[in-house]
Amino acid sequence: MGVRTGKELFADLEARINKYNETNKDLGGKASVQRFNNSEGKHDHPLILAICTPLMSRVHKHIQQAGELVFIDSSSSFDDYNNPMFVISTSSAAGGLPLGVVVTSGESTSIINSAMTHLKYLFPTYSFYRKGSPGNIITDDSQAERSGLKKTWPSASLYLCVFHFLQTMWRWLLHSSNEIQSQHRQHLMLLIRNMVYAKTEYILNNKYKDLKQDLISKQYINFNEHVNTYWERRQEWAICYRDNTSTRGINTNNYAEAGIRILKDIVFQRIKAYNLVQIFEFITVTFEMYYERRLLSVAYNRMDRYISLRHKGLGAYQVNNTDITKHDRNNLLYLVKSNHSDREYIIDTENWTCTCSVGITGFPTGEPCKHQRAVVNKYKLTSPHLIPFLMQEADICML
Numbered sequence: 001m002g003v004r005t006g007k008e009l010f011a012d013l014e015a016r017i018n019k020y021n022e023t024n025k026d027l028g029g030k031a032s033v034q035r036f037n038n039s040e041g042k043h044d045h046p047l048i049l050a051i052c053t054p055l056m057s058r059v060h061k062h063i064q065q066a067g068e069l070v071f072i073d074s075s076s077s078f079d080d081y082n083n084p085m086f087v088i089s090t091s092s093a094a095g096g097l098p099l100g101v102v103v104t105s106g107e108s109t110s111i112i113n114s115a116m117t118h119l120k121y122l123f124p125t126y127s128f129y130r131k132g133s134p135g136n137i138i139t140d141d142s143q144a145e146r147s148g149l150k151k152t153w154p155s156a157s158l159y160l161c162v163f164h165f166l167q168t169m170w171r172w173l174l175h176s177s178n179e180i181q182s183q184h185r186q187h188l189m190l191l192i193r194n195m196v197y198a199k200t201e202y203i204l205n206n207k208y209k210d211l212k213q214d215l216i217s218k219q220y221i222n223f224n225e226h227v228n229t230y231w232e233r234r235q236e237w238a239i240c241y242r243d244n245t246s247t248r249g250i251n252t253n254n255y256a257e258a259g260i261r262i263l264k265d266i267v268f269q270r271i272k273a274y275n276l277v278q279i280f281e282f283i284t285v286t287f288e289m290y291y292e293r294r295l296l297s298v299a300y301n302r303m304d305r306y307i308s309l310r311h312k313g314l315g316a317y318q319v320n321n322t323d324i325t326k327h328d329r330n331n332l333l334y335l336v337k338s339n340h341s342d343r344e345y346i347i348d349t350e351n352w353t354c355t356c357s358v359g360i361t362g363f364p365t366g367e368p369c370k371h372q373r374a375v376v377n378k379y380k381l382t383s384p385h386l387i388p389f390l391m392q393e394a395d396i397c398m399l
């Protein structure tokens with residue numbers, strides 16, 4: 001692909017971006033590049049390559065979750081200079097979907113802020129499901145990245161990915177310099193998990209007290225000190241502080257990681273040393289095509305097992321049609337009677353929530369509850385969290 005570095009490469013990239021913007025302007029596809037400039041020894045003019053493809057634009061517009069919860073993950077192994085690449089994604093009934101990609105030349109707070117700001121200006125006017133900002137962001141534990149994101153989207157709540165948080169804790173317990181005896185590690189880990197998954201702040205405080213009074217935990221001053229530093233940041237990792245109505249019980253950024261994996265394995269095919277022009281082509285052509293095909297395969301009912309298990313609404317058949325009734329005149333609220341008790345659950349079909357425990361907590365993996373599917377089936381509605389499909393008698397027998 002011709003020139004690899006220097007001014008010619010940037011000129012080539014700028015020409016391609018101009019052409020791309022011209023061709024895609026009615027489809028919501030847009031990109032921009034800022035050349036790296038360190039001439040006065042300042043680092044305030046980093047390299048920024050920001051991309052929002054037509055598909056990403058459509059995800060902003062049509063996917064409700066884009067306004068509720070996004071995931072940001074980074075990787076730094078695509079190009080010759082190891083410039084970090086950030087992928088913003090959201091969850092959907094068809095798995096994780098991208099909202100924007102940005103490549104930049106550093107990971108400081110100010111660089112992340114300007115890279116994300118460039119991306120923000122590329123986004124369509126209806127970005128984040130017309131909210132202009134994501135409600136919640138799940139990230140890795142990088143203070144600089146988190147501060148940069150907070151500057152860009154001040155109204156968003158930032159949370160740590162629970163999976164990564166637990167992994168970091170487990171690594172700490174395993175590290176030989178911390179001298180935790182191997183037979184104690186699982187037990188100490190359980191004490192931490194109990195805090196992370198505590199359902200209320202009251203339970204969390206009690207679990208913290210349990211940890212402090214635990215006989216094994218008391219043997220390790222360093223463990224207690226380590227926990228104390230994280231205790232001060234508990235709003236970031238304890239799930240009781242999360243607004244479950246908008247995070248829908250999703251507490252990890254596995255969706256974003258999947259996006260990064262797709263980039264590495266499929267789009268870049270695990271080969272390194274690309275230049276920026278090649279990266280631009282891969283994101284706008286191959287990455288875009290991958291997601292288009294994936295969405296089509298869901299539309300054609302050729303989805304992978306994971307998606308079909310989560311979003312085809314297994315269990316909805318257990319709800320009797322006669323137990324579902326309309327609750328208001330606007331056809332927004334529905335009532336479903338419980339099979340097991342005389343409770344009734346309220347399903348809000350504007351925001352797609354349900355008052356049952358699965359609907360509130362998304363337990364165990366953030367899937368929509370059976371009541372939502374049952375309402376969808378009975379009244380022939382569509383929900384952004386459920387894949388529409390025709391339910392034949394034969395399907396019902398197989399469930």
Ligand SMILES: [Zn+2]
Nearest residue numbers: 354356369371
């Ligand atoms: Zn429910």
